[in-house]
Amino acid sequence: MAGCIFCKIAAGELPSEKIYEDDEILAFNDLYPVAPVHALIIPKVHIDGINMAKEGQEALLGRMLLTAKKIAEQKNLKNGYRILTNVGEDGGQSVKHLHFHIIGGRKLEAKFG
Ligand code: AMP
Numbered sequence: 153m154a155g156c157i158f159c160k161i162a163a164g165e166l167p168s169e170k171i172y173e174d175d176e177i178l179a180f181n182d183l184y185p186v187a188p189v190h191a192l193i194i195p196k197v198h199i200d201g202i203n204m205a206k207e208g209q210e211a212l213l214g215r216m217l218l219t220a221k222k223i224a225e226q227k228n229l230k231n232g233y234r235i236l237t238n239v240g241e242d243g244g245q246s247v248k249h250l251h252f253h254i255i256g257g258r259k260l261e262a263k264f265g
């Protein structure tokens with residue numbers, strides 16, 4: 153989608169520190185990490201957020217989650233980690249292209265909000 157920074161990253165028009173790529177998915181390091189490991193997994197196709205995912209995209213969403221698991225294994229996050237996706241304004245979503253955060257490498261606070 154025009155003007156979407158994650159579409160530009162997916163298209164190689166903006167740089168990123170790539171961790172994983174296949175025909176449908178890209179994973180890269182977050183520019184402003186909140187933990188020693190902070191990666192983002194995005195679909196290459198533009199989806200505004202999980203609230204805009206459609207019937208028929210189940211396989212893509214499942215693949216994103218399994219990619220999160222693989223990245224956690226690669227990064228040796230044996231003690232655990234967090235997968236999260238912010239949705240919309242109240243959810244704190246700043247980039248309107250679906251992304252799963254994988255955060256780990258330190259003890260995370262077990263609270264929300
Ligand atoms: P959210 O606030 O859930 O929408 O998350 C957006 C995330 O994208 C934030 O953690 C930002 O640090 C990250 N981010 C923004 N721009 C870039 C970029 N060009 N490359 C990598 N991460 C980015």
